[in-house]
Amino acid sequence: MIQLAKSVGDDKLDAMIEPFMDQWPNSYAITKAVAEELVRVMGEGLPICIVRPAIVVSAYREPKLGWVDVKNAYGPSGIILGLGLGVIRTLLADNINIDLWIS
Incomplete structure (x- = not known):
């Protein structure tokens, strides 16, 4: 695929x-999907x-600053979005799971 990409023009x-x-x-x-x-x-x-x-957080630059795919708004991105919009005012978290993420 790399050889193909190098040998064919962008339009093609x-x-x-x-x-x-x-x-x-x-x-x-x-x-x-190809890599998998x-x-x-x-x-x-x-x-x-x-x-x-x-996906953990929103886009840094592309396709635009702060962009979140609707399909990814149900995980950590959704929590950040909900907190930012003020829809989520409290969050019940399990310390054991948080410790696993950090370590």
């Missing part, structure tokens, strides 16, 4: 990716576990 690459955009929300999700498939195929017979953590 965009046209090649376009059909996949119906299946995934963005190019990041497409490349993540590579690990699955090349790691056949190995004890592999692919973990897909939710």
Whole structure:
């Protein structure tokens, strides 16, 4: 895929990716799926576990400052958004789980 990307122009690459955009929300999700498939195929017979953590916070710059995909607003991003909007005024948290995140 890297060789293909280097040898084909941007317009051609965009046209090649376009059909996949119906299946995934963005190019990041497409490349993540390709990487996971590579690990699955090349790691056949190995004890592999692919973990897909939710996006933790909003975008820094792209596609625009503070952007959060609606699909990711249910995890940590949703908590931050809710606190920022004032919808969430209190939050019950389990210290054991917080300690696991930190360590």
